[in-house]
Amino acid sequence: xxxxxxxxxxxxxxxxxxxxxxxxxxxxxxxxxxxxxxxxxxxxxxxxxxxxxxxxxxxxxxxxxxxxxxxxxxxxxxxxxxxxxxxxxxxxxxxxxxxxxxxxxxxxxxxxxxxxxxxxxxxxxxxxxxxxxxxxxxxxxx
Amino acid sequence: xxxxxxxxxxxxxxxxxxxxxxxxxxxxxxxxxxxxxxxxxxxxxxxxxxxxxxxxxxxxxxxxxxxxxxxxxxxxxxxxxxxxxxxxxxxxxxxxxxxxxxxxxxxxxxxxxxxxxxxxxxxxxxxxxxxxxxxxxxxxxx
DNA sequence: GTAAACCTTGGAGCCGGGTCCAAGGTCAAG
DNA sequence: CTTGACCTTGGACCCGGCTCCAAGGTTTAC
Numbered sequence: 001x002x003x004x005x006x007x008x009x010x011x012x013x014x015x016x017x018x019x020x021x022x023x024x025x026x027x028x029x030x031x032x033x034x035x036x037x038x039x040x041x042x043x044x045x046x047x048x049x050x051x052x053x054x055x056x057x058x059x060x061x062x063x064x065x066x067x068x069x070x071x072x073x074x075x076x077x078x079x080x081x082x083x084x085x086x087x088x089x090x091x092x093x094x095x096x097x098x099x100x101x102x103x104x105x106x107x108x109x110x111x112x113x114x115x116x117x118x119x120x121x122x123x124x125x126x127x128x129x130x131x132x133x134x135x136x137x138x139x140x141x142x
Numbered sequence: 143x144x145x146x147x148x149x150x151x152x153x154x155x156x157x158x159x160x161x162x163x164x165x166x167x168x169x170x171x172x173x174x175x176x177x178x179x180x181x182x183x184x185x186x187x188x189x190x191x192x193x194x195x196x197x198x199x200x201x202x203x204x205x206x207x208x209x210x211x212x213x214x215x216x217x218x219x220x221x222x223x224x225x226x227x228x229x230x231x232x233x234x235x236x237x238x239x240x241x242x243x244x245x246x247x248x249x250x251x252x253x254x255x256x257x258x259x260x261x262x263x264x265x266x267x268x269x270x271x272x273x274x275x276x277x278x279x280x281x282x283x284x
Numbered sequence: 285g286t287a288a289a290c291c292t293t294g295g296a297g298c299c300g301g302g303t304c305c306a307a308g309g310t311c312a313a314g
Numbered sequence: 315c316t317t318g319a320c321c322t323t324g325g326a327c328c329c330g331g332c333t334c335c336a337a338g339g340t341t342t343a344c
Contacts, residue, residue, distance in 0.1 A: 014290065024291085025333055033331090044340055046291055066260070067253050070331070094261040101254045105247065111209050112243045118208070119236040156320065166321085167303060175301090186310055188321055212301070 010040075011049040020057040027057070035060055035074050037081075067097055152182075153191040162199040169199070177202055177216050179223075209239055 017024045030036045036056055039047045056077070063073045072093050159166045172178050178198055181189045198219070205215045214235055221231050 012291075023333080026331085028293095029332060042291095042340095044291080046340080065253075066257055067250075091261050094257050098254060098257050098261065101250055101257070105250055105254065108209075108243055108247055108250070111207075112240060112247065115208055115236050115240050115243070119233050119240065154321075165303080168301085170323095171302060184310095184321095186321080188310080 008051060011051060011053065013047045013049070016049050016053055016057070019054050020061065022057070022061075030057075030060065030070075033070060033074065035070060035077060066094075067101065068093065072097070150193060153193060153195065155189045155191070158191050158195055158199070161196050162203060164199070164203075172199075172202065172212075175212060175216065177212060177219060208236075209243065210235065214239070 011019065013024045013027055017027055027036070031038060036053065039049045039053065042048050060070075060073055060077075063076065064070070068076075076090055076093065153161065155166045155169055159169055169178070173180060178195065181191045181195065184190050202212075202215055202219075205218065206212070210218075218232055218235065
């Protein structure tokens with residue numbers, strides 16, 4: 001194993017951004033938000049990332065697609081970084097988020113039904129003269 | 143018909159807020175946002191609302207519960223206020239929003255499935271040593 | 285040697301839908 | 315007359331997740 005220059009090649013922030021399809025601004029934002037650790041710097045101050053950062057970012061992106069909030073993801077990463085397997089807390093988080101999702105799904109489904117009923121009723125609803133204060137949707141009451 | 147003092151009784155902003163279960167701040171916000179017209183003022187400058195404002199606010203609340211954005215609601219109200227029956231544009235809006243909802247529902251359902259699968263897989267997934275860069279969820283790739 | 289392309293920083297701005305505040309005016313009850 | 319509840323204004327602030335900017339330093343390509 002060659003001693004120094006360990007990794008295949010270190011990435012600058014723009015390369016990292018390109019590698020995962022995001023922007024340098026977003027990466028800096030994640031760093032500020034504590035999602036990724038401050039990377040090493042080149043002598044001139046440039047951020048210099050280990051290629052493993054790609055994994056970390058892809059994990060963040062995956063978790064984001066799963067609907068986790070950045071704060072949740074930060075929690076998971078923090079747990080992982082301590083050396084504890086994050087699976088248990090992750091399951092906790094996931095179960096909670098699934099429950100949230102179910103609530104949301106129920107709400108949206110009800111909404112959809114209502115809106116469809118409304119939209120169907122509209123064309124036939126005989127629209128009274130534009131009397132202020134009256135309107136077609138049977139919004140409140142009966 | 144009694145000439146003046148027409149309405150049963152005019153409402154002050156706090157009364158209006160109480161009547162529909164919101165805050166005076168929200169009502170002022172709606173006014174700024176163009177959802178409700180600037181009301182008459184008492185000689186001392188207090189807002190003085192026609193009771194019809196209750197209908198308008200309840201309509202706004204109903205439309206909001208239906209998932210319309212304030213800007214959409216403003217459009218509807220603006221159309222209505224010109225004397226044109228808003229049913230057609232309303233149907234347009236509704237159909238569009240329903241399509242949006244369907245998209246969102248599909249997304250969330252897929253998400254739910256994925257998250258459930260993940261959560262179910264977690265407890266059995268044998269967690270490898272806390273090697274940085276690795277993690278349980280089969281997020282990317284296979 | 286010089287220009288282009290990269291990097292650095294901190295801070296502001298954006299979306300939506302409000303919420304909160306301070307300083308001051310007004311009104312009704314006792 | 316005083317107290318307290320209400321009202322006025324405009325502006326700042328909040329959440330989340332970025333995005334954009336300006337002014338300056340560095341590295342790379344020709």
